[in-house]
Amino acid sequence: MVLLTSLADLAGRWFAALVLLGGLVGxxxxxxxxxxxxxxxxILGVIMFGMGLTLRLGxxxxxxxxxxxxVVGVVAQFLVMPLIxxxxxxxxxxxxxxxxxxxxVGASPGGTASNVVVYLARGDVALSVAMTSVSTLLAxxxxxxxxxxxAGSALPVDAVGLFLSIVQIVLIPVVAGLLVRVFASxxxxxxxxxxxxxxxxxxxxxxxxxxxTNVDTLLASGVLLALAVVVHNAIGLxxxxxxxxxxxLDRAARRAVxxxxxxxxxxxxxGLATTHFTPLAALxxxxxxxxxxxxxxxxxxxxxxxxVTEPAEELR
Numbered sequence: 213m214v215l216l217t218s219l220a221d222l223a224g225r226w227f228a229a230l231v232l233l234g235g236l237v238g239x240x241x242x243x244x245x246x247x248x249x250x251x252x253x254x255i256l257g258v259i260m261f262g263m264g265l266t267l268r269l270g271x272x273x274x275x276x277x278x279x280x281x282x283v284v285g286v287v288a289q290f291l292v293m294p295l296i297x298x299x300x301x302x303x304x305x306x307x308x309x310x311x312x313x314x315x316x317v318g319a320s321p322g323g324t325a326s327n328v329v330v331y332l333a334r335g336d337v338a339l340s341v342a343m344t345s346v347s348t349l350l351a352x353x354x355x356x357x358x359x360x361x362x363a364g365s366a367l368p369v370d371a372v373g374l375f376l377s378i379v380q381i382v383l384i385p386v387v388a389g390l391l392v393r394v395f396a397s398x399x400x401x402x403x404x405x406x407x408x409x410x411x412x413x414x415x416x417x418x419x420x421x422x423x424x425t426n427v428d429t430l431l432a433s434g435v436l437l438a439l440a441v442v443v444h445n446a447i448g449l450x451x452x453x454x455x456x457x458x459x460x461l462d463r464a465a466r467r468a469v470x471x472x473x474x475x476x477x478x479x480x481x482x483g484l485a486t487t488h489f490t491p492l493a494a495l496x497x498x499x500x501x502x503x504x505x506x507x508x509x510x511x512x513x514x515x516x517x518x519x520v521t522e523p524a525e526e527l528r
Contacts, residue, residue, distance in 0.1 A: 230412055230416050231412075231415060231416055231419055231501055231502050231505055232502050232506075233416065234415075234416035234417065234418075234419040234420040234423075235419050235420065235423045235498065235499075235502050237420045237423075237424075238419065238420035238421065238422065238423030238424035238425075238427065238498075239423055239424070239427055239430070241424070242423075242424040242425075242427040243424070244424070245420040245421055245423065245424025245425075246421060246424035246425040247421075247424075248417055248420065248421040248424075249421040249422070249424075249425050249486055249491065251417075251421070252418050252421060252422075252479075252482060252483045252486055253377070253380075253381055253483045253487060255414040255417060255418055255479075255483075256381050256382075256414070256418070256479050256480055256483045257380070257381050257384075257385045258385070258410065258414060259410065259411050259414045259415070259479065260348075260381060260382050260385035260386050260389070261385035261386070261388060261389045262389065262407045262410050262411055263344075263348070263385075263386055263389060263411075264385060264386040264387060264388060264389020264390045264391075264392070264393065265389040265390075265392060265393050265400050265403065265404070265407060266389075266393075266404065266407060267341075267345060267386070267389070267390045267393060268390075268393060268394075269390075269394065271338070271341050271342060271345060272342060272345060272346075274338050274339060274342040275342055275346065278339070280459065280461075281336075281339055281456075281461055281465050281469075282339065282342050282343060282346060284455060284456060284459050284461070284469065285339065285343045285452075285455075285456065285468070285469040285472055285473070286343055286346050286347050286350065288451065288452050288455040288456075288469060288473050289321070289322060289343070289347055289452070289472060289473045290319065290347070290350070290354050290358065292318075292447075292448060292451045292452065292455070292473055293317070293318035293319070293444075293448050293473060293474075293476060294315055294318035294319040294358045294359075294362055295318070295362070296318060296444055296447050296448060296451070297314040297315045297316075297317055297318030297319070297362075297444055298311070298314065298315050298318070298362040298363070300314060300440050300443050300444045300447070301314035301315065301440060301496075304436060304437075304439070304440045306436075306437065306440065308366040309366075309489060309490050309492040309493040310433075310437060310492065310493065310495065310496060311363060311366045312359070312363040312366050312369075312485070312489055312493045313481070313485055313489075313492070313493040313494060313495060313496035313497060314440065314441075314444065314496045315358070315359055315362045315363040316355075316359055316363070316481045316484060316485055316489075316493065316496075316497065317444070317476050317478055317481045317496050317497050317500050318358075318444065318448075318476065319354070319355045319358035319359050319362075319481075320351065320355060320476045320477045320478065320480050320481045320484075320497075321344070321347035321348040321350070321351040321355070321382075321476070321477050321480070322340075322343055322344040322347045322348070322472045322475065322476065322477060323344075323475040323476050323477045323478065323479075323504065325411075325475060325505055325508065326340060326344060326471050326472050326475040326508070327340045327341050327344060329471050329475065329508040329509065329511070329512045330467060330468045330471050330472070330512075332509075332512035332513075332516055333467045333471065333511060333512040333514075333515035333516055334464065334467070334515060334516055334519065335464050335465070335466075335467030335468040335471065335515070336462075336464040336465045336467070336468040337468070339464075339465055339468040339469070340468040340471065340472055343468070343469070343472040344472065347472070348382055348383075348386055348477070349383065349386070351378050351382055351383075351477075351480075352375050352378040352379045352382065352383050353375065355374060355378055355484075356369075356371040356372070356374035356375045356378070357371065359371070359374060369488075370488055373488055374484060374488055377483075377484055377487055377488065378480070378484070381480065381483060381484075382480060414479070415479050415501060418479050418482055418483070418498075418501075419482075419498045419501050419502065422482050422486070422491065422494045422495060422497065422498035423495075423498050425486075425491040425494070426491055426492055426494070426495045426498075429492055429495060430495060434499075437495065437496060437499060438499055438503070440496070441496055441499045441500050441503050442503055442507075444500070445474055445475075445500065445503055445504050445507055446474075446507070448473050448474035448476075449470050449471070449473065449474035449507065449511065450470075451473065452469045452470040452471070452472065452473025452474055453466050453467070453469065453470035455469065455473075456468075456469035456470065467515055470511070471508060471511065471512075474504065474507070474508070474511075475504045475505075475508050476500065476504065478497040478498070478500040478501035478504065479497070479501060481494070481496075481497035481500070482494040482497035482498055482501070485497060
């Protein structure tokens with residue numbers, strides 16, 4: 213257990229580098245990597261179960277204590293990122309499958325790594341956890357509706373199928389993990405230090421599988437798509453911060469909302485894309501998974517050097 217805990221700590225510190233490594237593996241050994249693609253939904257279910265194990269009923273108390281902060285953050289997440297994904301994909305002239313992939317990334321709930329990034333950025337961790345939890349629970353309804361609305365004209369969208377997949381991949385595992393935490397807390401406490409290793413490994417495998425499946429397309433249009441992903445993420449981080457500032461949230465909360473809006477559950481987007489659309493539609497999610505962890509780490513490094521009580525404006 214000590215060895216696994218140490219490996220989990222290393223995986224958390226080098227998360228962005230490991231995800232990048234997964235992408236390189238998919239690029240260099242595309243055949244074996246692509247063979248892992250059918251396992252992505254199962255991998256995501258395991259990750260979501262692990263996320264549920266980290267939650268406690270008390271994590272939702274902030275929804276009652278500070279409803280404005282949670283509502284603003286969740287609304288910004290499900291409004292800003294899908295619209296920006298569609299706008300950027302359209303502006304860059306991406307094909308139907310890639311455009312759907314951009315929208316799907318934007319319409320996904322908050323990423324599991326966002327809470328760590330908010331902690332490192334000296335942000336409001338409680339708000340971050342609450343936003344991730346609430347957006348994840350809302351995803352079965354909001355994600356299919358948003359994808360149908362914004363991408364339905366690009367490719368046929370099975371909104372009911374998306375809903376059922378998200379329930380199976382996200383909602384059921386998360387609720388199951390939460391219940392296990394409630395009724396077997398002592399056992400779960402011993403497992404918590406190891407869970408980051410499971411999540412990181414799962415995301416790395418998913419990225420390798422998606423890249424391996426789309427290696428030809430990635431080599432042909434990788435630069436343009438990568439730029440679109442970077443712009444999507446950057447605008448999400450900026451508008452998330454701006455929305456929180458506009459309603460008067462303090463600086464710690466602004467950082468949390470910014471990260472939660474900008475960092476998406478790209479693994480879920482990749483799984484849904486491969487299941488309900490084409491493997492090509494999962495490529496934006498794979499690139500987003502690499503980039504948002506790198507940008508999140510850079511933002512955390514910048515903010516960690518600027519205390520929340522500092523009088524100067526943070527984004528100046």
